[in-house]
Amino acid sequence: MARYDISGEVNVLIVVDPQNDFCPGGALAVPEGDAVVPLANRLARAFDNVVLAQDWHPPGHKSFASSHPGKAPYEVVEMPYGPQVLWPDHCVQGTEGAEIHAGLAIPHVALVIRKGFRASIDSYSAFFENDHETPTGLTGYLHGRGLGRVFLTGIATDFCVQYSALDAVTEGFTAVVIEDACRGIDLDGSLAAAVTAMRDAGVEIAQSVDVID
Ligand code: VGL
Ligand code: ZN
Secondary structure (H helix, E strand, C coil): CCCCCCCCCCCEEEECEEEEHCCCCCCCCCCCHHHHHHHHHHHHHCCEEEEEECEECCCCCCCHEEEEEEECCCCCCCCCCCEECCCCCCCCCCHHHHCCCCCCCCCCCCCEECCCCCCCCCCCCCEECCCCCCEECCCHHHCCCCCCCEEEEEEHHHHHHHHHHHHHHHCCCEEEEEEEECCCCCCCCCHHHHHHHHCCCCCCCCCCCCCCC
16 A cells, blocks of 8 residues: 555656666666666656656756866866766757657656756756756746645656755655665765755655555
């Protein structure tokens, strides 16, 4: 018996960054990243309201190590808004790597929210860019549609999923991360740290069996 009743109109599933570059063979491949796709499809069938987040960077984006001479991917630099992990070039606007995984089959997605499209600032969260103050507009959308409880699935648990879940709580939503429907990057223990930080902030950590039978 599922622990959550998601039949109500207030529930929304956010599928975070289910994109080719985060799947095996992609530019920023997350181990088993593609494993979230069939589960996201099944979960989505149970939700009336589904939103997708899509990482969407211009060429030469400042989160790319290639934009910082002498720096390598996974090094950390100080940006005006704080520390920033440098990544391999990924999810470049209009490329195959930025496309939604072809196996994602959720025809009733109501909104695709793109993020990270400003060259000088990264945006892990679907709510705010990494300065924690520039909004993407998602809060207004959810309020406008009367959606108050946010379930999250997708990639990467310890980056975009975590940041989105923490911001959801900050913005006054109930946030539930469906842990087995996410996959993480895990840089220096970042996966375990993310789960702890989310729990401490009041994010509910659930499994897909808690949501769908
Ligand atoms: C992500 C690193 C860089 C993510 C996006 O989707 O978690 N991680 N851009
Ligand atoms: Zn990115």
